Amino acid sequence: MDFKKILKLGKKSSMRARITGINIKYLGSMHEIDGMDIKDKVFEIKVPFQNKSGSDLIADHIKRPDLVLNGVKLSAPFELVDVHPDLPINVPYMSKAEVIIHAAAPDVKYSGPLTIEFLDRPEAPVRIGITKISLLRKNKIADIEESATILKAKKGQIFKRDFQLYSVVNYMDFVEEISVNKPFSIAGTDPNTPFQISTKDSFIISVLIKMPDFDYTGPLELHVE
DSSP states (O other): OOGGGGTTOSOOOSOOEEEEEEEEEETTEEEEEEEEEEOSSEEEEEEEEEOOOOSSOOOTTSOOOOEEEOEEEEOTTOEEEEEESOSSEEEOTTOEEEEEEEEEOOSSOEEEEEEEEEESSOOOOEEEEEEEEEEEETTEEEEETTOOEEEEEOTTOEEEEEEEGGGTOOTTOEEOOEEEOTTOEEEEEESOSSEEOOOSSOOEEEEEEEOOSSOEEEEEEEEEO
16 A cells, blocks of 8 residues: 555644644653644654764764664554655664654544654564455445455554445435444545535545454445445
């Protein structure tokens, strides 16, 4: 999945969240960078990394180990969308790197800190076996052909999927809410709900779907209310 195309997901609206400070946690150390006001569903955080310690007496010409970033976790209620460069990220000694994180803001207004934890060891992936993908609305069910797939993903990873809604809706219908069956959950949609089906021939919705934290085999159902 190409997550990098969804940075500007959603239309701008009133402020969704105010991050008072961003705590960066790695190998037991904590550093803080400035907070920010969030208006869009998906937003960007740039985290500078420098592999150099001035806290000891070791001469700079003596090489020390690379910093290795194998995973990223965000504190609730924020959700991780993607990380650039792709993980794992190696930062050699005396080098710098900028890690760009795309995160999804909560649907309810939030004011407070955000903690970003960088993991030095990779997490075991979860195995997701999707037997089929279906769209459901009232008494309509539309199965997507050849949608069965097997994925290996990080716990709680978010992926993007586009759906043609005209399989279950009609022109000028109103859509109040989009949901998915458990153990999946919705991290966001484009357009944001509620919305009206305003084009006659095609209406595509992009959905950010959060993976479960454990192995799963079964259907993925998109419920259109």
